[in-house]
Amino acid sequence: MATTAETLPLPRRYDTGILKWLTTVNHKNIGILYIVTASVFFLVGGIEAMLIRLQLGTPNNTLLSPEAYNQIFTMHGTTMIFLFAMPILVGLGNYVVPLMIGARDMAFPRLNAFSYWLFLWGGLLMYSSFLLGGAPDAGWFAYAPLTGAQFSPSHGMDFWALGIILTGLGSTVGAINFIVTILNMRAPGMTFFKMPLFVWQILVTMFLILFAFPSLTVDTILLFLGRVFGAPFYVASQGGDPLLWQHLFWFFGHPEVYILILPAFGIISEVLPVFSRKPIFGYGAIAFSGIAIGFLGFTVWAHHMFAVGLNPIADAVFSADSMIIAVPTSIKIFNWIATLWGGKLNVKAPLLFAVGFIAMFIIGGLSGVSLAVVPIDFQVEDTYYVVAHLHYVLFGGTVFAIFAGIYYWFPKITGRLLSDKLGKWHFWIMFLGFNLTFFPMHILGLLGMPRRIYTYPSGLGWDTWNLIETVGAFIITASILIFLWNLYVSLRSGETAGNDPWDGQTLEWTTASPPPEYNFAAIPTVSSRRPFWDQKHSGTSQEKPVVPNSVTREETDTAIYMPGGSFYPLIIATGLLLASFGLIYTLWLAVGLGVVVVFAGIAGWVREPR
Amino acid sequence: MRRGNVLSLQMISARKIAWVLALLSMTLAGCAGAPSPLAPVSSNARLISSLTWVVFGIATIVFVVVEGMLIYSTIRFSRKTSDGLPKQVGGNTRLEIAWTLAPAIVLAVVFVISMQTLRTIAFQPSTSPDAGDPSQALHVRVIGHQWWWELDYPDLHIVAADEMHVPTGTVVNVDVESVDVIHSYWVPQLGGKIDAIPGHVNRTWFQATQAGTYYGQCAEFCGVEHANMRLQVIVETPEQFQTWVKGQQAAVPAMTGDAATGEQVFLNGPCVGCHTIDGTKAQGKVGPNLTHFASRSVFAGAVLDNTPQNVAQWLADPQKVKPGNLMPNLHLPQNQIDELVAFLESLK
Numbered sequence: 001m002a003t004t005a006e007t008l009p010l011p012r013r014y015d016t017g018i019l020k021w022l023t024t025v026n027h028k029n030i031g032i033l034y035i036v037t038a039s040v041f042f043l044v045g046g047i048e049a050m051l052i053r054l055q056l057g058t059p060n061n062t063l064l065s066p067e068a069y070n071q072i073f074t075m076h077g078t079t080m081i082f083l084f085a086m087p088i089l090v091g092l093g094n095y096v097v098p099l100m101i102g103a104r105d106m107a108f109p110r111l112n113a114f115s116y117w118l119f120l121w122g123g124l125l126m127y128s129s130f131l132l133g134g135a136p137d138a139g140w141f142a143y144a145p146l147t148g149a150q151f152s153p154s155h156g157m158d159f160w161a162l163g164i165i166l167t168g169l170g171s172t173v174g175a176i177n178f179i180v181t182i183l184n185m186r187a188p189g190m191t192f193f194k195m196p197l198f199v200w201q202i203l204v205t206m207f208l209i210l211f212a213f214p215s216l217t218v219d220t221i222l223l224f225l226g227r228v229f230g231a232p233f234y235v236a237s238q239g240g241d242p243l244l245w246q247h248l249f250w251f252f253g254h255p256e257v258y259i260l261i262l263p264a265f266g267i268i269s270e271v272l273p274v275f276s277r278k279p280i281f282g283y284g285a286i287a288f289s290g291i292a293i294g295f296l297g298f299t300v301w302a303h304h305m306f307a308v309g310l311n312p313i314a315d316a317v318f319s320a321d322s323m324i325i326a327v328p329t330s331i332k333i334f335n336w337i338a339t340l341w342g343g344k345l346n347v348k349a350p351l352l353f354a355v356g357f358i359a360m361f362i363i364g365g366l367s368g369v370s371l372a373v374v375p376i377d378f379q380v381e382d383t384y385y386v387v388a389h390l391h392y393v394l395f396g397g398t399v400f401a402i403f404a405g406i407y408y409w410f411p412k413i414t415g416r417l418l419s420d421k422l423g424k425w426h427f428w429i430m431f432l433g434f435n436l437t438f439f440p441m442h443i444l445g446l447l448g449m450p451r452r453i454y455t456y457p458s459g460l461g462w463d464t465w466n467l468i469e470t471v472g473a474f475i476i477t478a479s480i481l482i483f484l485w486n487l488y489v490s491l492r493s494g495e496t497a498g499n500d501p502w503d504g505q506t507l508e509w510t511t512a513s514p515p516p517e518y519n520f521a522a523i524p525t526v527s528s529r530r531p532f533w534d535q536k537h538s539g540t541s542q543e544k545p546v547v548p549n550s551v552t553r554e555e556t557d558t559a560i561y562m563p564g565g566s567f568y569p570l571i572i573a574t575g576l577l578l579a580s581f582g583l584i585y586t587l588w589l590a591v592g593l594g595v596v597v598v599f600a601g602i603a604g605w606v607r608e609p610r
Numbered sequence: 611m612r613r614g615n616v617l618s619l620q621m622i623s624a625r626k627i628a629w630v631l632a633l634l635s636m637t638l639a640g641c642a643g644a645p646s647p648l649a650p651v652s653s654n655a656r657l658i659s660s661l662t663w664v665v666f667g668i669a670t671i672v673f674v675v676v677e678g679m680l681i682y683s684t685i686r687f688s689r690k691t692s693d694g695l696p697k698q699v700g701g702n703t704r705l706e707i708a709w710t711l712a713p714a715i716v717l718a719v720v721f722v723i724s725m726q727t728l729r730t731i732a733f734q735p736s737t738s739p740d741a742g743d744p745s746q747a748l749h750v751r752v753i754g755h756q757w758w759w760e761l762d763y764p765d766l767h768i769v770a771a772d773e774m775h776v777p778t779g780t781v782v783n784v785d786v787e788s789v790d791v792i793h794s795y796w797v798p799q800l801g802g803k804i805d806a807i808p809g810h811v812n813r814t815w816f817q818a819t820q821a822g823t824y825y826g827q828c829a830e831f832c833g834v835e836h837a838n839m840r841l842q843v844i845v846e847t848p849e850q851f852q853t854w855v856k857g858q859q860a861a862v863p864a865m866t867g868d869a870a871t872g873e874q875v876f877l878n879g880p881c882v883g884c885h886t887i888d889g890t891k892a893q894g895k896v897g898p899n900l901t902h903f904a905s906r907s908v909f910a911g912a913v914l915d916n917t918p919q920n921v922a923q924w925l926a927d928p929q930k931v932k933p934g935n936l937m938p939n940l941h942l943p944q945n946q947i948d949e950l951v952a953f954l955e956s957l958k
Contacts, residue, residue, distance in 0.1 A: 066834045066934055139831050145808060146791040146833055151756075236809025242792055243807065276687070279700040307794060307829075308805045309786075309812035312732040316725055323717045330713035331706070333676065338705065340683040344696045347688050355684050362676050366669040369717065373665055373724040375658045375731060378802020379647035382794060382829040446662075448645035448798040450829045453837035460825065461644035537695065 014565045023565030025109035026517055027098050030116050032413065034091025037120055038084050044127075045079035046480065048072045050473055053437070057470035059458035069454035070137040071156070075126070077140030078160065081256070082167050083123040085398050089263040090115075090174055092405050093202045095413060097178065099508035099515060100196045102187025102524045107180040109563045110605065111173055117573030118170030125580055126163035129156050136160035139452065141253070142223070144234030144245035149227045155584055161224045162580040168213045168220075169576075175209035178202060187507070189526035193287070196506045196529075197280060200287045201266030204294040208255045208262070211298070216252035219245060228586060243308060250301035258297040260394060262290055264401030265332060268354050271404050272336055274502050275351035276343025279530060282335035289328035296325045306377045315374045322372035329365055333358060346502075349423025353404035356431055360396025364389055367442065382452075385445025391438045403427075403483075410490075411497030415513045418494060422486040430479035436472030440465040505533035518560045566608060572601035645825035647798045651845065652816040654731045654801040661727045665720060672716065731801070734783060734815040747781040747815075750774065754786075754793030754806035754828065757835035757935060758898055758911040768858040769886070771898035772912040773842045774826075777851035778818050786812040791833060797826035797843050805830055818845040826912075834934030840912035857958065858902050862889055865956060872953025875946050884937070887957070897937060903957040910935070921951050 014023045024030060051072050055064045064072065094112065098105055106112045129135045136156040138147045147157045182203045186195065195203075223245070225231035232238035234245050265286075273280045280286065302310060302318040310318075336358055345351060367389040371377050380386065403426075411417045444465050449456065456462055500509040510532050511520055528534045579594025581587075648663075650656040687696075734747075751762040752774070761770045776782050786795045788806035796803035801816045826841035846854070865873045876882070877890060884896035892900075903909070907916050910932055914920045923930075925947045928937040942950070 066837065070834065070836075138833075143792055143831070146831070151791055151833060236807075241809060243810075276696070278696055279698055281699065282701045282706055284701070285706050307803050308807060309810060312728055315728065315732075319724065320721055323721055326717055327710060327714050331710055334705075334709035337676075337679050337683055338702075340680075340687060342696055342699060343687050344689040344693070345684065345687045355680065358680055359677060362673065362680070366673055369720065370662075370665050370669060373661065373720060375724060375727045375802065376662050376665060378731075378804075379655075379658055379662070379798060381803065382796075382831075446646055446648055448647065448825070448827075450796070450827055452831040453827075455837050459643060461646075 020565070022570055023113075023567055025105075025113045025563050025566055025569070027094050027106045027109065027112060028413075028515065028517075028519075030112050031091045031093075031095030033116050034087050034094055034119070037116075037123070038088035038091060041079050041083035041123060042088070043480075045076055045084055046477070048076040048079065050477060052076060053470040053473040055454060056456075056466050058467065059456055059463050061455060064454065066454045067134075067137065070139075070452075071130075071135040073452060074136050074139050074160075078126065078136070078164075079123075080394070081140060081260070082164065083119075083126075085260045085394065085402075086171065087119050088402055089205075089260070089398075090171070092267070092402070092409065093178065093198075093263060096409060096508060097199055097202055098181065098185070099412075099511065099519055100199050100506050101182065101185060101190060102507050102520060102526065103181065103185040104519050104523075104560070104562065106177050107185055108177045110566050110569050111177050113566065114569035114573055115170040115174035115177065117570050118173070118576065119167050121573055121577040121580075122163045122166030122168075122170065125166060125577060126159050129159035132159075141249060142245075143249075144223065144226075144242045145236070147223055147227075147245075148234060149230075152227075158224065158227060158584040161220045161227070162584060164220050165217055165224075166576060166580060168217050170573075171209050172213045172217075175206040175213075178206040179210070182206075187524050187526050193284065194526055194529050194531075197269035197283065197286055197290075198263070198266035201262040201269070201290050204290045205259050205262045208259050208294055208297060212252045212255035212259065215248050219248035219252070222248075224583070228583070243305075246305055246308065247301070250304045251298070253304065254301045255294075255297045257393070258293055260398050262293065264357065264398045265290065267401045267405040267408070268336060268357055269332075270506070271350045271354040271408050272339045273530075274408075274504055275346045275348060275354070276339055277346065277503065278339060278343045279505075280335070281338035281341075282331070283529060285331050286335050289331045292328040293325060296321060296328070300325060303372055303377070306374050307381050319372050319374050323369060326365060326369050326372075333362060333365075348407070348502075349418065349420050349427060350404045350408040350502075352424060352427040353400050353407060356427060357397060357400040357404060360392055360400060360434070364392030364397055367392060380445050382450055383445035384441040384449045384451060387451055388438050388441035388445060391434075391441070395438065396434060400430075403430075408502070409508075411501045412508055412513050412515070414491060414494075415497055416490055416494035417497050417501055418490045419486050422482055422489070426479050426482045426486060429482065430476060433472050433475030433477075433479055437469050437476060438472070440468050440472075500532070503533075503536070505530040507531060518562055521560070564609075566605070568601045568605040568608060572598050572605070575599075575601055645798045645827075647802075649799055651820040651822065651824065652800045652818045654816050655799055656819075657727050657730055658802060661724060664723060668716065668720060734781070734813070747783050748776060749783050749785070750776070751785045751787060752795050752806070752841075754788040754790070754795070754832070754839075756790050756833050757828070757839035757932075759793075759795070759826075759828075759839070759841045760898065763855075766855055766859070768855065769899040770858065770902065770906070772840075772908050772910075773844060773906045775844045775846065775851060775854045776818060777848040778821055778845055779848065781815055781817050783813065783815050786814065792830050793828045793832045793839065794830035795826070795841075796829040797824055797841065799824050800826075800843065800845075803829045821845050821847060821850075835911070835932055838911050838913045838932055838935075840908075842908050842912045854905075857905055862887060862901060862957060865953060868949050868952035869956040870953075872946075872949035872951070875949055876953055879946075880940060881950075900954065900957060904955045905958055918951050918955055921954055922947050925950055 014020050021029065021033065051064060055061050055069055132155065134154045134156045136159060138152055138157060142157065142160065145151060182199055222231065222233040226233055232240045234240050234242050236242060269280055269286055299321045300318055302314060303322045306315055371380065371386065371389060407418055407423050444462055447461050449462050497513045499511065499513055507524055510524065524531065575594045575597030578597060579591045582590030582594055647655060648659050650659045749763065749765050751764060753760040753762060758771055761774050784795070786804050786806045788808050790808065793806040794803045795806055800818060801814065804812045804814045806812065822845055824843040824845065826843055828836060828839035832839065877892060882892040882894055884894040886893050886895065886899045886901065888901040908914060909916050910924060913932060914924065925942055927939045928935055929939050
């Protein structure tokens with residue numbers, strides 16, 4: 001190309017106020033939008049969890065009607081998976097991955113914004129159902145035929161279906177963006193096996209999203225066609241089969257579990273070495289075991305379906321596959337422990353959360369193996385034993401890792417440190433509350449208490465455990481309040497972080513906190529897995545610094561070209577939202593209008609100067 | 611030195627495991643009356659219960675060893691101050707191989723023992739050596755409805771609801787079906803669950819070893835009243851079971867007094883649209899068959915005890931008792947309610 005950056009027409013920028021956030025295509029701003037939005041959904045999902053625990057605290061409780069309870073547990077699961085855990089991990093990835101690989105932005109900045117708006121609109125679409133005649137109430141797993149028009153006549157499931165399709169579209173687009181970014185935009189010298197492990201786990205996660213979400217999207221479209229046009233895909237009396245839903249759902253649903261845990265593995269694999277002042281133990285083993293989990297994750301879906309009456313051979317195969325996955329997972333755990341071993345541990349909040357993650361994930365992993373034992377699964381499937389297992393993996397696992405990541409990267413994102421003292425209080429109280437809430441659920445499952453029941457009779461030996469769990473839930477709430485207080489205090493008057501508060505090892509710590517829009521004034525050159533650490537600790541100056549991090553934009557001799565703001569991602573996403581409302585109420589005019597907005601947005605997008 | 615460490619660690623863990631298991635079993639045993647899979651009363655449930663304890667034993671060993679390593683390394687290597695760098699170790703091939711093989715071996719063991727149990731419980735025995743009459747396996751169709759279980763004994767021409775009677779020692783072959791959405795048949799003390807799926811007939815079996823009344827509950831979310839879709843299983847001696855069968859096969863007796871008036875209210879009211887009483891014009895198929903209603907100790911999805919007061923309350927407003935269930939409030943006057951109760955409680 002003969003043209004240089006200076007000769008291109010400069011894009012418009014909106015640097016202040018609400019317009020900045022509506023038009024931003026910068027990966028750091030979008031990362032912050034993801035993290036903040038997902039955190040709000042976390043609080044909403046948490047309030048739903050508290051309502052569930054209040055209702056189940058005593059037998060024969062009438063605090064919630066069965067209808068309200070079913071809506072709340074459905075939205076609790078849907079929110080925590082689709083609107084909190086996934087987006088906050090994507091948000092952390094959005095913020096950190098380009099910095100870690102020495103890039104200035106994602107490969108497709110406007111597509112990145114588009115993913116975010118689809119997530120936000122999808123979430124708000126689902127939540128608008130509370131005001132528009134009732135939320136979805138058939139569980140986050142939405143088993144047909146209960147979700148069909150005959151058994152769920154309200155619009156709740158329509159909101160659910162279209163919300164899932166919108167957020168799923170956003171995730172798929174985002175996955176492509178991440179894959180292209182990681183494959184193409186790494187700094188010179190950063191070969192695959194010099195990539196930070198967080199980037200590795202995000203890469204595998206994005207391939208999982210890319211291959212798993214189409215299955216859910218198709219499943220949900222078939223459901224919607226059934227509800228609106230009477231298509232009988234899941235209706236046995238018309239030649240369909242309810243199990244089709246389950247196979248397609250879990251072909252997505254089990255990889256989804258790894259979509260939620262692999263980035264958490266990545267966070268832990270970054271935090272442990274930094275706070276042990278060592279390299280990660282077994283870099284290759286952790287990277288390859290992540291890939292192995294990614295592949296195996298697609299071969300185990302029917303372990304969610306042992307009770308549907310598969311034949312024993314299929315049961316055996318899916319049981320074996322599910323157990324095999326425990327091997328790469330164990331490898332990671334041993335490598336993490338070996339990373340701590342022989343280190344000089346800097347016991348700060350991120351490390352506490354990381355160690356807490358490992359401790360809780362071991363329990364979740366062991367209960368997972370017991371669930372892969374088919375005869376045991378026949379007994380405890382769909383009981384509180386499974387609720388215990390999944391919360392040990394997704395709360396004790398993913399949420400603890402997310403907090404490790406937040407305490408770790410907060411200074412990079414905001415320029416201020418979170419209070420470590422409050423962080424430790426937060427950890428210990430949450431650790432206590434978590435175990436008090438979820439450990440007794442193992443016992444309740446073994447005492448025969450099924451999931452998803454809005455009430456239970458007394459006299460079955462369940463009362464005391466349920467009460468303990470409800471007390472535990474209040475303790476978790478207290479820990480979250482401490483965290484919010486920490487956020488408030490630290491944002492106002494927290495200790496200034498500087499570029500590198502933790503003696504970091506990877507490239508994000510070489511630049512300012514918060515980083516400038518363009519991340520790096522000069523693109524760094526990488527020659528090891530711990531480029532920044534080696535620069536600081538090699539003790540000699542034979543190599544030129546990896547990163548000339550004192551250079552400012554003005555001092556560089558070449559112009560840094562950054563994309564400008566754009567309204568079009570928001571416009572296209574809003575067109576899709578409008579069309580979705582039209583589909584829910586079968587208002588074809590609104591659908592048409594939405595489609596027009598989408599195409600107008602696409603036309604503007606392609607004509608926009610880049 | 612190293613070997614010694616490992617050994618002593620194992621000794622500690624063995625003692626700890628014994629403690630944990632003892633505590634756990636005390637906890638579970640302390641909850642008498644719980645419908646626990648670990649309080650089995652059938653051959654299959656007993657096999658699963660034993661397997662569960664074995665797997666928990668293995669898991670406890672792994673738990674103690676791995677958590678012990680984690681906690682030990684965290685405490686042992688904590689530093690208050692930053693006094694120079696630790697040795698920069700990034701891997702060790704022998705260790706990597708060891709901790710890949712160790713879990714693989716443990717899992718292989720777990721898999722093999724679990725498959726042995728699966729093989730026994732998955733295939734129905736053609737005959738039962740313990741049964742009084744080996745050729746006489748009992749066949750029950752358990753049919754899920756929103757939100758109650760229908761119990762059809764096709765060979766005995768009995769259709770009941772909410773309360774399943776089976777004899778001890780006999781192999782019971784259960785066909786699990788559904789007429790609306792997916793439910794899951796589960797009586798924890800008698801064996802694992804199996805889903806009731808429209809368009810499918812799922813089969814399971816059990817052989818009860820101990821007489822008693824056992825709690826069952828729908829285990830797949832099936833809508834508003836999923837929580838109140840229960841099942842009572844009465845396991846009794848073969849003689850008691852035969853008595854029950856005879857009672858169920860008997861014709862409805864002639865009614866007198868209030869019961870006779872109630873019968874007319876029933877047969878001329880909306881009740882017949884949904885309920886069946888054999889030998890009458892009431893042939894509705896939506897709700898439970900009421901032919902021998904008074905012989906059952908529970909009703910309304912095995913949620914309520916079958917007492918005249920409870921039945922009267924139910925008839926006065928079913929939606930108040932079990933919100934969302936499919937029986938509408940019929941706004942019956944009090945005298946009709948009393949007569950209907952008299953009639954229903956005479957359907958022995």
